[in-house]
Amino acid sequence: MLRIRLHGRGGQGIKTASQILGTAAHLAGFQAQDFPLYGAERRGAPITAYARVSKNIVLERGAIAQPDILLIGDETLLSDPLASVTEGTESSTLIFINSRHPSPDLKKHYQLESLPVQLDISGLCQKYIQKPMILSTALAAVGVRLMGHIGLHHLLKAIRDELGQERLSADQLANNLKLAEEAFQKVPSFDLEFRKFDDGFSASHLVVLERRPPVDSVPVIFATGNMALRKTGNWRTHRPVIHYEECNGCAICYARCPEGDIRMDANEKPVIDYDHCKGCLICATECPKHAIEIIREVASWN
Amino acid sequence: MTASILDSVEESKYKKVTDLNPQEEIAPGSALCAGCGGLEGMRLAMKVLGEDTLICNAAGCFTLISVYPFTPLKGSWLYTSMSGPVPAAQGARDALDIRMAKHGLDQKENMQVMVVAGDGATYDMGLSPTSAAIHRNLDFIYFCYDNEAYGNTGFQQSGSSPLGSYTMTSPSTLDHPAGSERSKKDLFGIWMAHNPPYLATVSPREPIDLSNKFKKAKDMKGPRLFICLSPCPTGWGFDPKETHLIAKLAVDTGIFPIKEFVNGKVIHTKRPRKRLPVEKYLERQKRFKHLFEPERRDDIIAQIQNNVDTYWEQYDE
Numbered sequence A: 001m002l003r004i005r006l007h008g009r010g011g012q013g014i015k016t017a018s019q020i021l022g023t024a025a026h027l028a029g030f031q032a033q034d035f036p037l038y039g040a041e042r043r044g045a046p047i048t049a050y051a052r053v054s055k056n057i058v059l060e061r062g063a064i065a066q067p068d069i070l071l072i073g074d075e076t077l078l079s080d081p082l083a084s085v086t087e088g089t090e091s092s093t094l095i096f097i098n099s100r101h102p103s104p105d106l107k108k109h110y111q112l113e114s115l116p117v118q119l120d121i122s123g124l125c126q127k128y129i130q131k132p133m134i135l136s137t138a139l140a141a142v143g144v145r146l147m148g149h150i151g152l153h154h155l156l157k158a159i160r161d162e163l164g165q166e167r168l169s170a171d172q173l174a175n176n177l178k179l180a181e182e183a184f185q186k187v188p189s190f191d192l193e194f195r196k197f198d199d200g201f202s203a204s205h206l207v208v209l210e211r212r213p214p215v216d217s218v219p220v221i222f223a224t225g226n227m228a229l230r231k232t233g234n235w236r237t238h239r240p241v242i243h244y245e246e247c248n249g250c251a252i253c254y255a256r257c258p259e260g261d262i263r264m265d266a267n268e269k270p271v272i273d274y275d276h277c278k279g280c281l282i283c284a285t286e287c288p289k290h291a292i293e294i295i296r297e298v299a300s301w302n
Numbered sequence B: 001m002t003a004s005i006l007d008s009v010e011e012s013k014y015k016k017v018t019d020l021n022p023q024e025e026i027a028p029g030s031a032l033c034a035g036c037g038g039l040e041g042m043r044l045a046m047k048v049l050g051e052d053t054l055i056c057n058a059a060g061c062f063t064l065i066s067v068y069p070f071t072p073l074k075g076s077w078l079y080t081s082m083s084g085p086v087p088a089a090q091g092a093r094d095a096l097d098i099r100m101a102k103h104g105l106d107q108k109e110n111m112q113v114m115v116v117a118g119d120g121a122t123y124d125m126g127l128s129p130t131s132a133a134i135h136r137n138l139d140f141i142y143f144c145y146d147n148e149a150y151g152n153t154g155f156q157q158s159g160s161s162p163l164g165s166y167t168m169t170s171p172s173t174l175d176h177p178a179g180s181e182r183s184k185k186d187l188f189g190i191w192m193a194h195n196p197p198y199l200a201t202v203s204p205r206e207p208i209d210l211s212n213k214f215k216k217a218k219d220m221k222g223p224r225l226f227i228c229l230s231p232c233p234t235g236w237g238f239d240p241k242e243t244h245l246i247a248k249l250a251v252d253t254g255i256f257p258i259k260e261f262v263n264g265k266v267i268h269t270k271r272p273r274k275r276l277p278v279e280k281y282l283e284r285q286k287r288f289k290h291l292f293e294p295e296r297r298d299d300i301i302a303q304i305q306n307n308v309d310t311y312w313e314q315y316d317e
Helices: A014-027 A075-079 A103-109 A121-129 A136-147 A152-166 A170-186 A252-256 A282-286 B003-011 B037-049 B061-065 B085-102 B119-125 B127-135 B187-192 B207-218 B233-237 B240-252 B286-291 B298-313
Strands: A002-009 A031-037 A046-054 A069-072 A094-098 A117-119 A238-242 A262-264 A270-272 A292-296 B053-058 B077-080 B112-118 B140-146 B198-202 B223-229 B258-262 B265-270
Touching: A002 A014, A002 A075, A002 A136, A014 A031, A014 A046, A014 A136, A014 A152, A069 A075, A069 A136, A075 A094, A094 A136, A103 A117, A117 A136, A121 A136, A121 A170, A136 A152, A136 A170, A152 A170, A238 A270, A252 A262, A252 A282, A282 A292, A282 B240, B037 B061, B037 B112, B037 B140, B037 B207, B037 B223, B037 B240, B053 B061, B053 B085, B061 B112, B077 B085, B085 B112, B085 B127, B085 B140, B112 B119, B119 B127, B119 B140, B127 B187, B127 B223, B187 B198, B187 B223, B187 B258, B198 B207, B207 B223, B207 B258, B207 B265, B233 B240, B233 B286
Parallel strands: A002 A069, A069 A094, A094 A117, B053 B077, B053 B112, B112 B140, B140 B223, B198 B223
Antiparallel strands: A002 A046, A031 A046, A238 A292, A262 A270, B198 B258, B258 B265
């Protein structure tokens, strides 16, 4: 069996990528399983999807703790300890990162055990579908290619099947197919060996919990307004940057920000709270002076 | 309302965005989608209402406003089932009143009770208890963030889903090309028939109008109701940065009339001077895409346009 784990953010097509992967494997004659996992969070929040591909029936269920292939669609997740992107990886795990940084730099910066495969699929997405962070097609193509065993024609058929349900126009579908082809050809194939079916598979054991008094579970909120402790800044794929020399302090951005992440300072100029800004970019769209620039978040380093 | 109160309301009217309360009453960090139009509406409302507000929140998208052990609010938050926020508001109101009358609770501890509910809870499940509460003249504010479907569960059709919109349970098919085949319920009309002291529609795109309406309602007693059109990037299918553009088009096309009902009269507070054709609003959203592709459905678009025109004919000067 090959176990593939995909990481990205809500709205980036990570779930669809896992579906395309699973369907492509199925078309190529494998048994396949794919599913996403996310909490009560939305567009921008970290999500994980999984695919299992096997020559035999897949009886294993649940989240994949030790993936053979790790596909990271959004590099910013690597700096977020809560997203646990690299959890369960070993030196043999094949890691793919959507990044503009070269592979050795990525290995060093994120302290990875092995050299990751790197490709700027956002650049490809921008080129073909004009949406740099809709990664479903490109990420699936990369996954299929890394895994090997599955031909391009199966991948393209899977994309037609899966995106056919997404109400795309004929043009959009054709562009997605071109995108898949280029992404497929730009990464090397590893023709990974299938692990034995029961490899690393163990029976679950009973966990006995210590007895605690009921009062321990009474909900207590210790401070009002403490939601601010949760940082949502890492949801952002693009960053709004105010050019103060062009800003006339009209406060439209402050009025329009749904999160209340923009405040007016003592000089009546807006200041963005990047710890919480989710990157909806309403401020940049609404600014009458066009003084807010949109910059793609690559990672927290340059 | 006495003349003196009316005067003071008039004096303190919000005129520009810098008049808004600079204090944020909803802390950031909630798990709501980026670009949520409903959150923007509630943020602006809370800026006027302040922290002495007790929120009774029906299950829905805004479940995510407060996720234990975190809250973005300074006041209290009571979470209820989809049909239960108004009975909860009755309980909270009664408890405050009884404690103040009989158990020495200081008047300063009094709170404004506000229901916050989505359109599923408002138009469908919670309509009957709301009707009863308005009839009992319950002293509360009702804030409905209306994104025209059950957004929290993946965008299923509600009583608020407009004609021609695609939802997960009303897709466009050969037999049902329009998707949702019914116009949205006229909730404003239903509430108006109860003759409440105050009733208004608001848009996050119009912060001054919204703030003035909440300011006016804050000092009144009895049921005061707000419908806030809440553009939903996730469910409606547009880029989050266009939330306000969509909200603006809803007003400019006349699809969402901004109005209030006070002293038995309907007043349009933001009247589009010349209405744009409805397709300007429709064509930007994926939920109406089937009206334009693979072939243009002029019949359905004309029907939507006709509904809008018929509405405004009633109020033509």
